[in-house]
Amino acid sequence: MVGNAHIVGLIRKMITKNKEQRSIMIHGETGLGKKHLAHYIAAAYLCEEHNGEPCGKCKSCLMAMHEAHPDIINVQANANGNYIIDESIRPIVSDSVVMPNESRYKVYIIPDLDRSVNTVTAVQNILLKLIEEPPEHVVVIMTARSKEIFLPTIISRTLSLAVTSVTEQECLEYLRGAFPDKTEQELALAVSAGRGNIGRCTAFVQGSGFADNAEKARALCDAVTSGDEYLLLRAMAGISSNKQNARAALELLSEICADASLFHVGQTDTTAFVSCYEQGARKLAEVISAQGGVQLYDILCEHINRIDANCNLALTLNSLAARLSQAVK
Template structure:
């Protein structure tokens, strides 16, 4: 199980396992695409690997089965389409946890993307609480989310929290290159647009949602630069397509605008349109760029509060044009 970068997680995992101090509950936090699930798989493999060294050997039967998602003692729960976990599935985990492992010395349950479980999140944690408070010796529970805020204090106080960190651009290129699936020039373009977020870069290379979001964000940024309210409205309206596209486009747009604010004093550019960012910086200057950034962030928050996409687009267009 290859986990790119994240040396701290690797060394901590090895130390905990070699000293026989494995936690029964872990929370892994980090931005989407930064490898939360991969880190969880790495830790499961480290705990179950036949080498017993605390570092997955990647070649034993157990490591290969975990990598392929078929190990009977590593269970990954799936949320339904809107990101929530059916409470019956969680009750089934609690019931299953008392049964001894099938092959390994521990059973690892992974419940990923907890931040998306807005409706059942709290209920699920309350069902899991007893298991997390008094886990059988053979049970390890791993939960992941974008931040610790997704969890109740009672859960946080009984778990070890680990944060995944973004890889360097070099680590990202080297990892994606090792998959032997993409052209080097395409990988370089993805990393140049999205930095060291491996998940986002792979989604970009697969021409997934993020690929479209990057392209739309560049269009919106170009419309801002042109100063045409019509072009701006047109570019924003075109984002109202696939589920999640508008939000992801605005997140990418935020990074472009953030770059326009920092480029005036030579800050590092992290967005997907560095040339446009510099031109926007010349047009708007730092203070107005910061205002644009605030406006876009506020509209992302409105989308998160389930405001109508059409209303968000109209309001955003009007406010951006007024700057």
Template sequence: MINFIGNETQTELTARLIAADREPHSVIICGEHGLGKRTLAKVLASQLLCERGDGTFCGQCRACRLIEQGQHPDVMTVQSSDTGNYKVEDIRAVVSDAVVSPNEARLKVYIIPDLDRSRQTLIQVQNILLKLIEEPPDHTVMILTARSKETFLATIISRTLHLTVEETEPAQTAAYLAEQGCDPQLSEEAVRRCGGNIGACLDYVSDEKVRKLADIAAAAVQALAENDEYELLKLFTMADQKRDSFIRLMTFMQRAVRDALRIHTGTQTPYVFSQEACKALAAKRSTKRLTAAFDILGDFSGRASANCLTSILVNALTAALIKS
């Protein structure tokens, strides 16, 4: 059975809609990398096609088993290229196929994940899908995922159900990691540094490169607290310059700055990214400056997502953070 932790509000909403024969024909699922957007898409497909027919899913019937295995003939996940871009002809093929009746289920479900990564064809893809979303066949459901709702055209946003995947509670995350047999010490570090993002926590405990990025982020926050521009630039240069690694580094730093902001404002923070670095930053910067740094990191993460070269971004990022 598909294992989706937390976010009961989202799954209960879709279950109620399906039970009332008001299932959405177009859905946008948003949330940062690792939170389970694709998993929620599979849960929704299971709710729609399960033989129970009441908006819940059993995980045992033929439809549920095939969806979990990725083999259901009426649940299609569109594949992007290695760079994350979707081919225009593949999206046109979806639109053409959508008018054809389902193979065996009552509905056909199309999942187009991580649309925000399709920077080269983002607008084209949405314009092609727009007619299908505006006037969907009765037997068609379209599920799109992205980090942010801002990825989508206003005309698509206005015609879709929006679901946001949230982090789980840290205790839930820790319990899940324990169930998976993860190393206890690494699991504790993962929850401190990745919060309730289960996918990110699993990456942390299994990938030394991810842990190295987290260490660089902690050191960079310490350098920022000391206003050491040279050290900050050196640390950014040390990090893996691949786009996904740069975005992950920005996410780690945002978590650390957020924790510093919580410390600065006296908010109870049981899981702190890095006690030493976050306390140092909280002591040296005002709420306004911490908020500005958080926003700058988000902005540069967005620039990297838009295919800007990270080797070019690091100089501007360093200057912006020191100035903030």
């Protein structure tokens, strides 16, 4: 585990005092290691050494490391991220009464609950029974980008862990260890795009989707700043071929707009900025009003919602281009 030392300390304390919380939610933005933390907690709970952290050597830890532990159950959503109640959630409830195979606990990990837009409430209503009166051996760990999606009845019975980004220096050190063959310049580029978000920095170094989406978001930001609707339409055309990538690029653009509003009001604490394009956010801040950044952010969220609602992608992007260039004028 990199960063989030307070969470690691809390887990250790719970285990060594035999006060393991049996229902946990982990929330924080994409790439901050929520699933990694869920697996860390599961491994620490089941470790035979019982020292508060996974020893990495016992049979349980080895099985956990190879994702082959029979008592760590990763619940699967379908390709769109939705949990199908009868296929993946009800079976947890019926399986939960069966004793663990090897360990003290059986840990169910239910990731990305916020992506399950169609069934997020139904999933929680079914899990509620399990969370209210869990069998002695059951642990449930859920993850989501935001705590908002959880029902109050779940929140009141669940330990809530907020993962945060690490410092850019910690991130750089992690990348040096993980990618010894990369140059300092390559790693610095990754940190400037992903900042303290290890998942994003790693994706950038690996040249996977995030690097490409960040480049598109940067082009969109430059086009917005130019105030030229034609340029903006062209940049939108660059993301119009794939719904998921378009959504990801617009989310990154919304972060740049949020950073631009911070620059506009004179924020100087660099840890407050999250976007992949600090320089672009600074330039955008020069052409917007105090409310401008927030307005751009709202327009983007509105159009991201339309994409989620399966509206026609090309039309949604055209409407977005018109609204954004109007807002900058």
